[in-house]
Amino acid sequence: MKEVILNTPIQKEQVSDLDVGDVVYITGIVYTARDMAHLNIKKLLQDKKSLPEDFDGGVIFHAGPVVKKVGDGWGIWAIGPTTSARMEPYADMVGQLGVRAIVGKGGMGEDTLESLHKYGGVYLLAAPGCGVVHSEAVKKVLRVHWLEELGVPEAIWVMEVDKWGPLVVGMDSKGRSTFKDIAEKATTLKNQWFK
């Protein structure tokens, strides 16, 4: 098991070394994105319009924070992972954007596993339900996109983080997934119980 610090922008080579179970800390810029942000990005790409950010080498955090107005800017009061499986339909798009790390909870499916392998990326598991722990790593909100249109949880919050973690590699770029392994073992057990 390795323990590494990833600074953004992250190079493809840095994530191809990672294996499931490794522990990662992130320093740099993180973009929150949930269902509606993914949908907006998809529409912009379809219409060949420009995106609000360059996600190449970036980190996407499946999260919607609790925020407070601080002076002219924003403070992150609480932030933690949301259920990543909802973003599964955008697996290939996220890979194409050059996103190197997806952070969330609960894991993702086959399409994401394929995308991580094809484009070079990892899925990182953040401790679920830990709004305060994760907010400690956020140093600054740099900007926010689509706040009026989508509301607080669904907007893209661009944040600067410092040694954010521990985040555990749940899916790597070599086609391995902790979640898939656990589900297979659990299913075998269930089939023994109920044969």
Added chain:
Amino acid sequence: MSILADDGTFDKQFLKEQLSSLLKERVCTTISPDVKYLLKKAHDAETTDSAKGMIKTLLTNVEMAEKQKKPVCQSPGYPTVYIRYGKCANIAELVDVLKQVISNITKEGFLRPSMVHPLTRKNTGDNSGIGVPNIELEHDSALGFVEVLISFKGCGAELGNAVKIFTPAQIGENAKGIKEFVIDTVIKAGGKPCPPLALGIGIGGQMDVAAKLSRRAVSTRKWTDRNPDPELAVMEEELLDKINQLGIGPGGIGGKSTALAVKIGMSHTHPAICPVAVNFHCWVARRGGIRIYPDGKIEYLFGEEDK
């Protein structure tokens, strides 16, 4: 005017203050004491560094939230309020106060604005909305108090929920068919419902009744209690034991602590059917309640950190 007058009117200001401090101090910024107790036990039972470490982080987060008076989890989930009342309670007034309190503490940063239109997905901005909060009323003319139990239940967890209308043949011997359905549902949900989770199961009635029973069982019962129905108590224990053999573990990272509790609610049903609803609750059990007596005496539900 007394706090709760014979004609059903409340001292609105008193009620607003009580509910507001209940939510800020005992609900949004912590988890119920029974669940804290179970999490600590789960931490001690785990044998791997990763599972132990994960639960340690969950417990640390609760401590920090309490100390810093911040939301323990960024997602407030969906609010449900269980109200029990006797002969004298002006429910419309009580609901009105509840809505105001939820909107106010949202603006203060204790809840993220999270209620959206189901189709347009437009956020209302203050956790108001049609049907929000979900109100469940129970009338008992013998009650000498009004009880308000509020649960903020995470909704990512609800993505794994499932309902099945069983035929009598599908129930199987010793409810084998129902147990398999429950275990299957837990495996499919994996790490999504923020394990260590609790499972509410509603059995009987019609579809909506089973769903309501499942929510009530997991939201209002202490996760450390024992079902007063001995048959259901045994079923709860068997399912909990099986779920914790699945290896999903805290956060879905692998381990022994997949579930902290299984709670079953039951209603009689029709000979043609047996509806079963499975309802996931994340570990972040933000719930609390008060009993308000006519003289202004207040009792808190869920009590201290023990069994």
